[in-house]
């Protein structure tokens with residue numbers, strides 16, 4: 060069991076109680092990140108950038124958008140050639156603070172203002188708190204066609220254009236599996252009697268057993284670790300909150316190999 064730095068906050072304890080005392084790690088990660096009032100992204104408390112909790116390429120300056128611009132322009136121009144009347148969309152999934160969207164628009168405006176006039180920016184943001192931050196950042200671009208929508212809405216009304224997503228996958232809740240006592244087990248997070256969070260392990264439910272087998276086969280790796288650590292379980296890793304992120308989320312268990 061990994062130690063935790065602080066007691067579980069009341070809101071999270073309530074969710075755990077409602078779930079019967081424990082949840083799979085993926086649900087815990089979902090709550091920690093996306094719970095609308097208290098989650099890191101859900102509440103909009105996340106701060107991305109040099110003065111924030113962590114940095115991403117777009118948060119460090121406009122170079123990343125400038126690098127992407129020629130490729131995005133080439134794709135959009137090629138779509139536009141096959142149907143000159145078609146509205147073009149740039150869809151960004153998981154825009155964070157909105158830095159990349161803002162800088163891409165500026166860069167496209169410089170490179171091809173006529174094409175930009177035909178483009179709409181579609182932001183897919185699951186968390187209302189982060190959406191508010193993006194709205195604040197992008198409100199200056201008032202000549203831009205801009206909207207937020209869900210992936211379901213896009214499925215119902217598909218668009219033509221380019222989809223980008225940067226540093227999104229590691230924000231999606233994952234399961235943690237460990238090899239213990241000769242079998243793969245699923246990690247759960249539970250509330251200990253002392254009010255702290257602790258991890259436990261349970262046999263994989265059928266669906267997960269199947270999915271992990273299929274994923275492993277597709278990716279051509281074995282779920283069984285080649286060299287189990289002597290005397291101890293092997294498990295995957297998730298991001299460890301550090302620095303100011305750790306101070307904001309002191310109750311988050313540190314997970315490591």
Ligand SMILES: C[S@@+](CC[C@H](N)C(=O)[O-])C[C@H]1O[C@@H](n2cnc3c(N)ncnc32)[C@H](O)[C@@H]1O
Nearest residue numbers: 100115153154155183184185186189225226230
């Ligand atoms: C690490 S931040 C992305 C940072 C940003 N793309 C950048 O490069 O600076 C992850 C973002 O994805 C959002 N997000 C998390 N789960 C999502 C989902 N299922 N659909 C859409 N956005 C999601 C978060 O709210 C947050 O805005």
